Amino acid sequence: MNIYRRLPKQETQTERHRGDNLNILIDNKSGAPIYDQIYSQIKSQIISGALDENEMLPSIRGLAKDLRISFITTKRAYEELEKEGFLYTIPGKGCYVAPKNVELLREENLKKIEEHIEEIVKLAVTCNLSKQDIIEMVNFSMEEER
């Protein structure tokens, strides 16, 4: 695994280890919680395909050691990812990238879309916009879509 900027070292590695494909960079100035940075970065690397299905991820303790944080923090990131179905865990063994689940991503996006729609409904009510008005706006914005 590549932590911070210790990338060059990897060039000379001959053996492959668990988590070698994972890159994590913690930005202390970002304001985002550590567990969330880990969560997001792993998630996007899983979605992008940078990590293979069923590939073993670094252990929560190993990753924590490299990042010099408590393993409970890495655990929290992994937990979140597992809850969302992006990885699976075998206690005593390790954590693995879950097979890609298109439906899962769809569900996630649907949830986000619902949230946006909720906001829109609130706004529409306060300025007396009708359902039809909103639908027309959507129609307009998605003209190019089918």
Place this chain on the structure above:
Amino acid sequence: MNIYRRLPKQETQTERHRGDNLNILIDNKSGAPIYDQIYSQIKSQIISGALDENEMLPSIRGLAKDLRISFITTKRAYEELEKEGFLYTIPGKGCYVAPKNVELLREENLKKIEEHIEEIVKLAVTCNLSKQDIIEMVNFSMEEER
């Protein structure tokens, strides 16, 4: 002003006082902060037209006394409403319902709605949702609206 359920009393009132048209009911079990409950209820009564333009609202101290809370809490609600243009304040005198600026409110909300729709479009594209799918979701969420 009508606080809690002391509504019947109003029936016998002959004189009109500032804030007589305002109804506030604080629900301690709701979980919503007090200032927010006040804010929301006044806002909706202004938008609905239950309160007239330039009508004097109860003083932050008077309202606070009736609600048996600190006047700083009522002030916070009023502050928020003023920031959003729903009321205006004359220091030393009182707070008044702002003249309805329907166009401004509408324009602001339209802009926000457009932004939400843009986000929705992005999400819809990445998970192959059709325009019709989105419209159906909007329809569902706005079932009760006209």
Place this chain on the structure above:
DNA sequence: ATAACTGTATATAATGAATATATACAGAAG
């Protein structure tokens, strides 16, 4: 002018959720 109202400004206390942790426990692998 002065009492009794209005709103304002600043500093402070209380609460609670979010974040990160240590420590003790249990399964897997060599």
Place this chain on the structure above:
DNA sequence: CTTCTGTATATATTCATTATATACAGTTAT
């Protein structure tokens, strides 16, 4: 059995939110 792996529970810390008291300043009517 030693050393990995993940798990569970209890705890500390931090920080934004919420609510407050107190001192200040403008307005109004007596």
